[in-house]
Amino acid sequence: MATVNARTFDTQSKAPGLIGLFVVLALAPLLAANAFHYDLMIKICLTAMVAVGLNLLVGYAGQVSLGHAAFYAGGAYASALLTQNYQLAPLPAMLLAAVGVGAMAWLVGRPILHLKGHYLSMATLGLGVIAAIVINNEDQITGGPDGLAVAPLSVFGHELSVFGSYEWFGVAITGTQLWYLIAAGGLFLAVWLALNLIDSPLGRALRALHGSEIAAQVAGVDTAKYKLRVFVISAVYASVAGSLYAHYSGFITPDAASFGHSIELITIVVLGGMASTYGVILGAAILMLIPQFLTGFQELEMVLFGAILMAVMIFMPRGLVPTIARRFQKEAA
Amino acid sequence: MFSEFFQFSFSGITLGAIYALVALGFTLIYNASHVINFAQGEFLMIGGMGTVVLMDAGAPIYLAIPGAIVMAGIAGVLLHKLAIAPAKNADVVTLIIITIGASIFLRGLAQIFWGKDYHVLPAFSDTESLSVGGAVLLTQSLWILGIAALLVTALGLFFTRTALGKALLATSMNKDAASLVGIKTGAILTLAFGIAALLGAVAGVIVAPITFTAYDIGIMLGLKGFIAAAIGGLGSSTGAILGGLLLGLAEAYTAGYISSDYKDAVPFVLILAILFFLPNGLLGSRAVERV
Secondary structure (H helix, E strand, C coil): CHHHHHHHHCHHHHHHHHHHHHHHHHHHHHHCCCHHHHHHHHHHHHHHHHHHHHHHHHHHCCCCCCCCHHHHHHHHHHHHHHHHHCCCCHHHHHHHHHHHHHHHHHHHHHHHCCCCHHHHHHHHHHHHHHHHHHHHHCHHHHCHHHCEECCCEEECCEEECCCCEEEECCEEEEHHHHHHHHHHHHHHHHHHHHHHHHHCHHHHHHHHHHHCHHHHHHCCCCHHHHHHHHHHHHHHHHHHHHHHHHHHHCEECHHHHCHHHHHHHHHHHHHHCCCCHHHHHHHHHHHHHHHHHHHHHHHHHHHHHHHHHHHHHHHCCCCHHHHHHHHHHHHHC | CHHHHHHHHHHHHHHHHHHHHHHHHHHHHHHHHCCCCCCHHHHHHHHHHHHHHHHHCCCCHHHHHHHHHHHHHHHHHHHHHHHHHHHCCCCHHHHHHHHHHHHHHHHHHHHHHHCCCCECCCCCCCCCEEEECCEEEEHHHHHHHHHHHHHHHHHHHHHHHCHHHHHHHHHHHCHHHHHHCCCCHHHHHHHHHHHHHHHHHHHHHHHCCCCCECCCCHHHHHHHHHHHHHHHCCCCHHHHHHHHHHHHHHHHHHHHHHCCCCHHHHHHHHHHHHHHHCCCCCCCCCCCCCC
16 A cells, blocks of 8 residues: 555655666666667667657557657658758757647647547547658658658757767767767656656546546546647657657658557557556667567568567556566565 | 549449448457457458469469458458457557557568569459440449448348347347357357458458559558448448448549549548547447446
């Protein structure tokens, strides 16, 4: 009983988790032997960022989105176009992109969040696919299937390119290492914000409406308002991660908005463990690492990936981290 | 002017019949188990590709088609037995991910054993097309409409005239009550997956002479079938058929009169518009949540 209370209500309990995350992120470079490893770690961090935001919507509020790649691509393309066509500096562009994507999410969220269950899945799926089709077809703006080149990130006129090498205070680091710092820092910030949100009145309202939307309404929770708010927040998470990825990779294609990408994101959340912020980070790491281990099997990659996905969901329907945590608690008890 | 309209209508109804069959499969599984089966499109792939492969192996078309359909049926039964049934009390999203995993798995298998090439089946009749009102009517379209109508009638008779069909209906309506009166609901659910797979496979075979077939055709066709089912209101068979036809016509008219680039966006725009006004689809029942 005491542990449950500490988990749910003691805001101090965030510190150990955050320190743990910090240590893992700080030590991870020790495992990186080359630029390829760094590249993988950067992608894991950026994907985990999206997943942490999506988890707020799916894991905590219980609202399924099968179209979140649209917001990710929205951030990525907005950053690319604003820096290229309007000569905006990357940081203001990223901010403007996030505001724009947030506003879009607010506009579309108002009507569709009234829908329940499979109809909501259907509507978000539809929005995602429409976004992908528009990006593919409007090639005069978006470059179509060929994609778009993106300028490297720069802060106050200092270019932070993956290909550069930098020296600060006598410490020399490569562009990839610098980008790992950016991505890991971004992820840490994302987690910190999410944990605070979960502990806020918004977080409590979301958990209430996950339990039962009608019961929450009866208890005086304005469920429509809170659902919309968390939808916008999760969209902004995706947008910022998308902008960062665009500047990091220097190139974006409509794949960012594809149905497959949306599915990848929701899979990460469910795989790692819904309503477990650290779980979805693990989910992101696992989902991005599986293909690396399967490259030796080439032809078998798809089959094995599908089989692993099914097996994990059948035997651990609550996701990896919650299932394992439960097992430990049972043993301890 | 009118010949153009006829032309678009022919292709719309043909496509619509295919979507209707996919949507019926969705509806069947949804009613029986409340699972949205994202692997439904793969049954079309197995139907089309299976026929191609069996014909390449030397089987005549009248053996290759039933062979492929049986293959899909087995895949459907296995999907329920091995992936859905063991995950009994899983969350809705978890079940969605399981069926997505299954669809990736099936697609992967097809890619390994059947290759990545696009194939086209020969049309079922020697005369390829007729001229009706100045428009070209493919004889294959007539096959598609005829077979679809036959299947829908057979399915209707199955549900109203046979004990097995009634048992399936009873299980869909109330699983606990059905098992109380002695219906083996587990086996019935497996049956629902098997029938849905058969419907999908037939759709996949009869459309293959018009469109192409390949290991990855299941994704789009499956999604559109899902939309057709949702347009009609998930769980309504009549709705699924109406939804399928509506979708096919809307797609054909958009491709013909507006823009073929945005043809694939039509189903998604349509479903958003419909859900905006009718949150439970055209013929869906209002769900009441018990607290």
